[in-house]
Amino acid sequence: MASLTVDLALAGIAVGSAAALTGIGLIVTYRATGVLNLAHGAIAMVTAYLLRQLVVVWHWPTGAAAALCLLVVAPGIGVVLDLLVFRPLAARGAGTAETLVATLGVFVLLVGAAFLAWGGDARADVPSLVSARPVTLPGGLSVRLDTLVQFGAVAVVALAVAAVTRWTRIGDELRAVVDNRRLAVLRGIDADRVAAVGWAFGSFTAGLAGVLLAPYLRLDPYGLSLLVLETMAVAVGAGMRSLPAAVFTALVVGVAQSELTALHPTAAAQPLVQAVGANLFVVALLVSVFVLPRIGGVGAERAAAALTRGRRTTSPVGWAACAVVLLLPLGLRAMDLYAALQVPALAIVLLSIVVVTGYGGQISLGQAGYAGLGALFAAMLSSGTFFGLPPLDEFAALPLAVLLVAPLGLLTGWPAIRRRGLALALTTFALGVAVSRFVFAQPFFTSGLVLNRPRGLSGDRAFYVFELALLTAALLVVRNLHRGRLGRALAAMRDHEQGAAAAGVPVPRLKLFAFAVGAASAALGGALLGMAGRAFDPADFDPVRGLLWFAAVVVMGADSALGAVLAAGLLVGLDTGTHEGVSALVVGVLAVLLGRFPGGLVNTVLTRREERGAPRAGPLVAPDAVLTAEGRRVRDRVRSASGRGP
Amino acid sequence: MTAPLAARGITHRYGGFTAVDGVDLSVPAGRVTALVGHNGAGKSTLFDCLCGTVRPTSGRVFLAGRDVTRLPDHARARLGLARTFQQLAVFPGLTVEENVRVGAEQRRGLTAPGLAAGLIGLPQPGRSSARAATRAALRLLDLGASHRLRAADLPTGTLRRVELARVLASSPTVLLLDEPAAGLDQDEAEALGRVLRALAADGMALLLVEHDLDLVQRVADTVHEMAGGRLLGPGGAEEREGGGEVR
Known part of the structure; x- marks a missing residue:
């Protein structure tokens, strides 16, 4: 009996350590950039797919494939995201809602890309990095090697983060940025570099979590992404702050999850206990969001207002076009009508x-x-x-x-x-x-x-x-x-x-x-x-589809009913007309670019037309005062600081 | 006669820190009462306790004799207690007129039947009086020309007037102003002072929290100073004669 408990505990460490890695990565990125990266799960999923592609399809040696995936591709994704998406947003002083939509856009984009590249079928053949053969520890306890490696990975990553933040220059800078970003920037710390490191490291942990978890599951674009998102619970539960708390919570929940599967309650309670046991991270996520209502809540006043244009007029032309498009299918063949x-x-x-x-x-x-x-x-x-x-x-x-x-x-x-x-x-x-x-x-x-x-x-x-x-x-x-x-x-x-x-x-x-x-x-x-x-x-x-829907609506203009109808047409039309995943890819790209047309596509188009028609009251304050080169640098620094403070 | 707004023994603590310490305050009708003091003196916390965004640790707030200590901010607003914000509170997605209209039409509470009726598009009662109140407030603050413009596009001075117009459109009996002159230039501040005097002359009870001592000196009938969470009493008691019909 006792040995069964220990076995299960060790199995739980597999899930728990993936959760711990996710927690560490999310917290470090959040502290360094002020962004809670909802795309974390998708990065994990894409890295796992890529590893499988390299090893199973292209027959690379596992070691080389893992090195490429974990040391080059995953951190690379993070750096690219920082450069192309989040740094411009921060420079503009974008608020919580816009950044959130950008992370959702990345999520949806990666899911769509995975659908296109690898299809929606679940793959059960993701290679393990280490074998599951048992090794005997000093003291006589027999442990599977993969469990040992997972546990070791968490320990190494956690200790490395602790050491880096304590003893290196980038660590000093990170702590300064975490304390007070604005002040750190004015002191001459390059907050962009800190942010880039934060993104690279966060994506690395995502990739590592994905690669470690994938062999135990059937890999599909939705499943692994969502599972990793669920383990976000440990970061939220740790207040997006304490790494030890996140690691501890992750391991406890992981172990508890596998212990619960050993429980055999009465028949009536069986389904409930099973459901809870299989989804303990979801329970943890629920508990942590309800216990800690203040995460990221600071400065989020009128958060969602940034996603809207507050237009009070409707466009008859738009609605007429919309009606025509909606009536068209009545003339279509039975297949297309379906x-x-x-x-x-x-x-x-x-x-x-x-x-x-x-x-x-x-x-x-x-x-x-x-x-x-x-x-x-x-x-x-x-x-x-x-x-x-x-x-x-x-x-x-x-x-x-x-x-x-x-x-x-x-x-x-x-x-x-x-x-x-x-x-x-x-x-x-x-x-x-x-x-x-x-x-x-x-x-x-x-x-x-x-x-x-x-x-x-x-x-x-x-x-x-x-x-x-x-x-x-x-x-x-x-x-x-x-x-x-x-x-x-x-x-x-x-x-x-x-x-x-x-x-x-x-x-x-x-x-x-x-x-x-x-x-x-x-x-x-x-x-x-x-x-x-x-x-x-x-x-x-x-739930992942729900994220896609949200991003699609926001892309079209969150306060545009016309936009919602168009978004529905876009989502269904693209996927049935081309390949499944295309709509997610398109919505993802548009959501990532949302900063370029704030307020959404429909509103942007309508506003452009309106502005051509009649000039409106222009801003009465000059948007850009005349500044010296030094002045501009200071202003940019201050702007990026105010946009990114966690 | 009971004062339109009265506070009795207001104390508020954050953790171990006592921000407001047993303050008694009356805001009489037809007068401008000013509250001055250094940063951290407890003015803002007292202000928040009065308008309902913060519930005091102990003490009571009375609105026209009615105990409103347990009522939330929006309920107090519907009872005639209006406030402005130190940092502009306008609705950028709405036009100037709509901003003001929001204030005008909340005196009649938005109850469950009202929500249901609005959902299926039935006309809401009290529309014409809300429209009239909106027009009057726009005229009073000289916003008639810009009523169709979106608030997002306007400069601070105008937005201050929009906020004040919204507040006045609800025909309040008590008006709390949190640094209303912040961000205004000299002319605008003077115009604001004239409006405040006119409102007091009209019988409204005004409480002004302000750093701009110039404005305080010009408009206030009574000046209270706060320090360390306590009210030092009507220091200097700048009781003024009549106040004056300036408009």
């Missing part, structure tokens, strides 16, 4: 992000969870598995599912009352992942489900018209949230929360309202997605 069924449904889901983030200013990365719940509830209601209710007609199941999900919007709405920016993004993401793992992946909820289209609408054409009608209704409702008293109150809350409250806007209630409406909209779209495909498929509502 694919087009996803467009209106997805558009309704994306509208939920417009409501919550674009209008209400609350970053929500968990809308895929609500969409999935809508589909799941509709399926359960019509299959008669919804907690004792008899099977319902689809016409009743659809609205009832929406009504049931709407109050669940409070799950994210309630935390949003006290959280902003990054903290809210993490909380909503954690809840989305939890719903995916603890509901969508559990046979208790998903077994024996059938999901049909409503009676009389089983043909693709009829169902598409039905979807268009609902999309129109949803757009009309969403329009009410963009104008009139309600629209002004939401915009005020988005632009300046305290100011809105001072004007008498009931901010907490309005946040709950925005999240409830968003949940309902996502649920409606999700249920339609399920009905279009005649099944509840958890893969449609994967």
Whole structure:
């Protein structure tokens, strides 16, 4: 019995050490640059794929392949990201929301690239760097060599970071930058160099974690990325600050996770214990986001407002074009019409992000969870598995599912009352992942489900018209949230929360309202997605897909309903028209470039046209005062310092 | 007669530090009360306790005799307690007129039925009075010409007026101003002083936290000095005669 416990503990060290590496990397990058790199998981995934490509396909020796992947490619990705994406953002003084979207863009871009290069099929043949043969330690304990190496890797990396920060010049600079970036820059420290080192090191740990974890899993673009993202829990739990705390948490959670699999509780508790045991990092992430509401929250005032242009007018031309495009599929062949069924449904889901983030200013990365719940509830209601209710007609199941999900919007709405920016993004993401793992992946909820289209609408054409009608209704409702008293109150809350409250806007209630409406909209779209495909498929509502949706909406302009419809068309059209992954690649590239057209594509295009038409009030303060060369240097330094302070 | 705004025994501690220490303060109607003091004297914390963004450790806040200590900021605002911010609080995504309108239409609370009605696009009650209040506030602060411009494109001096117009559009009984002259030039500060005097003459109770002693001297009826979290009392008691109808 005792030996079994020790074995499991050692197996847990494998997962735990990958989590520890992730934690170390995320914290170092965050301290050095002020960016919580959500793309960490995707870098891990790409590195693992590359290792497999080199060894399995091109027959490189494992050692050389690993050296190239870990010492050149992974840190290289980090440096490239810093140079091309994050340094320009910091120089512009971009806020939390913009940086967050950039990391999401990198994430989505890498996932899309992996899809294109290696396809979506899971690979089970990622080579191990070290064999699993047992070695006997002094003292008689027998350990697998790979476990020993994993543990050793964490120890070496952690000690190296500790030594570097304590005894080297770059370490001094890092500590100065961490203490007070502005001050450090004025003292002549090259903060850009510190940031580059931070990025390179963070990406290296991501690659190492990916390469160490991949042999134990089936590798696919979503799975490993998401798993590594879940282990972000240890960095968040350590307050994005303490490396020892992160490493300790990682190892404890890892070991606990494998110990739980040895537990054999009563039959009734079995599924729950199994689900928790398999997803202990998700539990840890939930706990840490709820216990520590203040991560990155400083200075995130009007975080999401940076993603919007606050346009109050709509473009008739845009909407007319949009209507034509949406009506086109009715004339298409049956095959193409079937694919087009996803467009209106997805558009309704994306509208939920417009409501919550674009209008209400609350970053929500968990809308895929609500969409999935809508589909799941509709399926359960019509299959008669919804907690004792008899099977319902689809016409009743659809609205009832929406009504049931709407109050669940409070799950994210309630935390949003006290959280902003990054903290809210993490909380909503954690809840989305939890719903995916603890509901969508559990046979208790998903077994024996059938999901049909409503009676009389089983043909693709009829169902598409039905979807268009609902999309129109949803757009009309969403329009009410963009104008009139309600629209002004939401915009005020988005632009300046305290100011809105001072004007008498009931901010907490309005946040709950925005999240409830968003949940309902996502649920409606999700249920339609399920009905279009005649099944509840958890893969449609994967949290990673939710990140892609969020990035797509923001790219088009978070406060543009038209943009959401276009984004739906883009996502579905690109993937069915070309290869799966192209849409993610395009959205990723656009999200990374968002700094070039703040406010999103649609808003940029519309504003350009408008500005050509009529000159508007120009800025009354000269944007660039006349400065000497030295003055410009100082200004740039100060700007980059203020943009990046953690 | 009860003062429109009164604080009784306000104490606020951050950790072990006592920022405000047992302050009693009345803000009478028709007068401008000023609060001066060095940085760290506790002015801002007291201000936050009054308007509801911070809940005091102990003590009570009364608005027209009603105990509002437990009410959040937005609820106090709807009861007629308005405030401005040291750092501009305008809504850049909205036009000047819309900014002001937000203030005008919150006196009627946004309740659950109101939210539902707004969602399906029913007209909200009290629209015409909100519109009238908006127009009046825009006129008072001389913003009529720029009401269609987006707030994001305007200079600080104008935005200060936009913020003040929004606050006045809610027809408050008490107005708290946190360094309203910050970022204003001489002319703008003087114009602001005239508006404040006019509001006091109209019966409003004003409390001014300000570093610009010039402005304080020109507009304040009573000056309180704060130091170390305590109120030193109406020091020098610059009681002024009549105040004056300057406009």
